[in-house]
Each structure stands twice: as C-alpha cells, then as structure tokens.
Amino acid sequence: MAPAGIEFNFGSGMPDPGTFPSEALAGAAQRVIVREGASLVRYPDARGYLPLREIAAQRFRRNHSVDVPASHVTLTTGSMQAIILATQAFVRAGDTVVVEEFCYSGTLGVLRQFGAQIAGVPLDDQGLRPEALEGTLDRLAREGRRVAFVYTIATHQNPSGTILPLERRKALLDICKGRGVLVVEDDCYADVVFEGVMPPAIYTLGEPGDVLYIGSFSKILGPGARLGYCIAPEGLAERLLAFKRDGGTSALSSMIVAEYLKDHLWSHVGEVCAAVKAKRDSLFAALERELGGLVDWTHPRGGLFSWVKLPQGIDTQALARLAKERGLQYGSGRSFDAADRDVPYLRLAFGFIDESLIPEGVARLGACIEGAAPGARR
Ligand SMILES: Cc1ncc(COP(=O)(O)O)c(C=O)c1O
Structure with missing residues (x-):
C-alpha cells in the first residue's frame, strides 16, 4: 500500500x-509595536526583553511559591537553546551527562551532538529512582568518569509522564550536592496540569547554584514563538551567556507574547x-x-x-x-x-x-x- x-x-x-490565541496576539502585536517597536532597531538585551522575564518570574512564583528576581531569568530561543547552552557550558570532552533512562529525544540529540557520554538512570512509576541515581554516580566515579550534570524532567516527564514526588526531589538534590554535581531541571510542562497539585521545583529546594532551571512558552502557546528561558543566579547564568552568540532572543517575539500574557497568562x-x-x-x-x-x-x-x-x-x-x-x-x-x-x-x-x-x-x-x-x- x-x-x-x-x-x-x-x-x-x-x-x-x-x-492558539491568534486574534488576541494580533491585537497585542499592534499595540506593542506601535508603542515600543522603534526599540527593535537595537539588538535585544543579553538576558532578553524584561517584561517577558518578569512574566516568567511571576509564573515561577505562582507555580512554586518562591520568588525569583527577573534578573535571574534569561530568555532563550526555545528551551532547547537553554539545553544547548548548558551542554556547551558544562560538558567537557569525555564527560558524562546523567539522564532518566527514557528521556526527551531532543536533549539526547544535543548531548550526542556535543560528544557527551550519556548514562541513563532507571525510572519507575514515580520517576527517577534516587538509589539508582546514587548507584549510577558511584559507578561513574569508580570508572573515573566526570559527570557534567544530571538532567531531569521531574514534572510530567517526557516521555513517561511521571511526577517525581517531593521526597525524591530532595533525595536527588542531596545526592547531587554531596558529589558537587549540578542539576539541570527541565520544567517545560510545569503549567500543563490536569489534576492535583505538583511538588515544588527542585530549584526551590537547593542553594543558589545547585540547580539550573529551564522553562518554556512552547507548551502553553506554541513552539513557533521560540521562547524559552533559564533561571539561574549570577555566575551560573553568565557561564551559559558566554555561549549565546545569536545576538539575543527575538525581542519582537518576546514583546508580542509579553503584551498578551501580561493580562491573560492564567486564563x-x-x-x-x-x-x-x-x-x-x-x-x-x-x-x-x-x-x-x-x-x-x-x-x-x-x-x-x-x-x-x-x-x-x-x-x-x-x-x-x-x-x-x-x-x-x-x-x-x-x-x-x-x-x-x-x-x-x-x-x-x-x-x-x-x-x-x-x-x-x-x-x-x-x-x-x-x-x-x-x-x-x-
Ligand atoms: C522536555 C522538553 N524540553 C525541551 C523541549 C524543547 O522545547 P522548546 O525549545 O520549544 O521550548 C521539549 C519539546 O518537546 C521538551 O519536551
């Protein structure tokens, strides 16, 4: 056939x-371009258009009940760019990145492209198993392999859909902290929730610098906007920004989306x-x-x-x-x-x-x- x-x-x-809010976005585009469009003759701010960073910070506060300053939010061209920048910033030749054994194919593709070794940690119906993570990190240490970071999708894991319970989040963080390993938390499904209350982001459980948090507007709006972000304190964010050589995340896209979401995010x-x-x-x-x-x-x-x-x-x-x-x-x-x-x-x-x-x-x-x-x- x-x-x-x-x-x-x-x-x-x-x-x-x-x-997809076509009409409302068209109205938002009209308003914001008339009001601020002339600023587009300049390159965007290195960390991105401030009003959208403020919305990302607001979103984080509402989902996780913890304040993050907008100065800790860096806009990226989709959350995929944040994954690429983290890989470029933290993976050295021969390094291993530890992931859930079934993991978002896009991330696996980036890690492979940049030559990272990948170690998968078994999942059960509650997500990554902390004792299996510990076992994997111990084995890698015995083999003399350096771990660049642990990448996890703790909420609505892609592809398995699991939600890592709070106790496991704390355990994961303790295990990584104890070994000086950075956690990269990809939370791009944070708002796509049908029932129940989600545990707080791992980011909120650690000290500054323990966790790099990644978010996206793709899953609530559309990947065509190419808007994502990372949340990280000074120092950590700078290490990523050193590799962001694209002239900045689209200020046009950011301003239209911010103009719409400032009044409509939660509805x-x-x-x-x-x-x-x-x-x-x-x-x-x-x-x-x-x-x-x-x-x-x-x-x-x-x-x-x-x-x-x-x-x-x-x-x-x-x-x-x-x-x-x-x-x-x-x-x-x-x-x-x-x-x-x-x-x-x-x-x-x-x-x-x-x-x-x-x-x-x-x-x-x-x-x-x-x-x-x-x-x-x-
Ligand atoms: C877990 C995860 N992270 C990141 C992305 C990339 O999304 P975007 O670059 O559109 O923000 C996806 C897309 O499917 C995803 O599932």
Whole structure:
C-alpha cells in the first residue's frame, strides 16, 4: 500500500491548535509595536526583553511559591537553546551527562551532538529512582568518569509522564550536592496540569547554584514563538551567556507574547489545560477500548504524552511500517532511550491531534500492533 500522509499525528509534543490565541496576539502585536517597536532597531538585551522575564518570574512564583528576581531569568530561543547552552557550558570532552533512562529525544540529540557520554538512570512509576541515581554516580566515579550534570524532567516527564514526588526531589538534590554535581531541571510542562497539585521545583529546594532551571512558552502557546528561558543566579547564568552568540532572543517575539500574557497568562493556561485534558481523556477511553489486554500505558496527570509499553518481542520496524501505511505518527521508543536501544515502547502525544480523530487513530494503532506482534493480545 502506498504510504498515506500523516492523518493521525500522535508524534509531536505540540499544544492544541484550537487554543492558539491568534486574534488576541494580533491585537497585542499592534499595540506593542506601535508603542515600543522603534526599540527593535537595537539588538535585544543579553538576558532578553524584561517584561517577558518578569512574566516568567511571576509564573515561577505562582507555580512554586518562591520568588525569583527577573534578573535571574534569561530568555532563550526555545528551551532547547537553554539545553544547548548548558551542554556547551558544562560538558567537557569525555564527560558524562546523567539522564532518566527514557528521556526527551531532543536533549539526547544535543548531548550526542556535543560528544557527551550519556548514562541513563532507571525510572519507575514515580520517576527517577534516587538509589539508582546514587548507584549510577558511584559507578561513574569508580570508572573515573566526570559527570557534567544530571538532567531531569521531574514534572510530567517526557516521555513517561511521571511526577517525581517531593521526597525524591530532595533525595536527588542531596545526592547531587554531596558529589558537587549540578542539576539541570527541565520544567517545560510545569503549567500543563490536569489534576492535583505538583511538588515544588527542585530549584526551590537547593542553594543558589545547585540547580539550573529551564522553562518554556512552547507548551502553553506554541513552539513557533521560540521562547524559552533559564533561571539561574549570577555566575551560573553568565557561564551559559558566554555561549549565546545569536545576538539575543527575538525581542519582537518576546514583546508580542509579553503584551498578551501580561493580562491573560492564567486564563490562557486554564484554556490550554482544559482542551488538552479532554484529549487525554479521549485517548484513555480509546486505549481502554482498543488496546486493553494488548499493551500497558501510563496515565499522566499533565503534560502531553502517554508512554505505551508494547508486547515483548514486537517487531518495532514492522510496526513503524504499518503505522506509516495507515497514516499514523507516534514517537518510537528508541528515540527516547538514553542507550539508543530498540525498546518495546512508543510515545503517544495527545496535545495536537484533533480530538475527533483520536478513537480512529487508536483503533488503527491497535491493528498495527496486532500486525507487528501476532498473538500478543492477553
Ligand atoms: C522536555 C522538553 N524540553 C525541551 C523541549 C524543547 O522545547 P522548546 O525549545 O520549544 O521550548 C521539549 C519539546 O518537546 C521538551 O519536551
């Protein structure tokens, strides 16, 4: 069969297109450009457009109940740039970066590109296991390998959707602090919460300089804005800024987004979460109906992904081929595996896909899995 186009996009971690505030952003652009547009003849401030940094600080305060000054916020071109800058600043040749054993593919790609060794720490249904982290760091020390930092997505981990409990956050920090290892905390799903109260960021539990915090506007607005940031005290931030040679994060994009979010941040976050939660619920219902007894999946309380454990022995190449033929896109397990193994998992992203397509998409996925793992239904 000829490959169809992508009809069912469970592949990318993008937000709901229906909640993109086009009209309001157009109005914000008109206002702010008339008012401040002439400042665009200059290069942006090295740390980025101040009103957006203030919004990032406000957002942090509301989510984590701790004040951070806007002077500790540095805007970046998406949070991806903060990950790249941290890698450039802290990884020396031969260094290892410790990550959750299943980890955001973008980060793995950056670490590999810059020549970092990667060590994965096993996860359970509550995220990274502190004793496994300790074991990994001890082993690396015995092998004489320097650890540049521990990178963690503690809240709505990508891809597994786990939320690291407070006690584990404290343990993780103690373990790293005791060994003088920096923690890089990627919290780009902080606001995409469907139920429950999230534990505070690891950043709030440490002393200045223990943790580099990374945030993003991509998951509540859209990655097309290319706006992310890091929060770090002086000294740490300067080490990243030394590698930021792009002339600054777009002041035009920042001013439009800040003008909109200054009055709409929390109402917008509420709309985004309601829309994405409805899709998650449809996905759960469809998985139950179509894939029950065939695969297991995680039940995230926020974020954009469910991590699906496939039947042992499944032919993942055949699955990829069948899925492509049927117009399905998903994240392959391998792309999230720190050790680049062909693991029997896949990631379903539920933020972007039209809700009405979810039942049919999951039914097709079920047929593809049965085709790639005959006789696997329990
Ligand atoms: C955990 C994590 N970090 C960072 C990013 C990069 O996002 P952006 O550069 O758009 O802020 C993503 C995108 O999917 C992500 O899932």
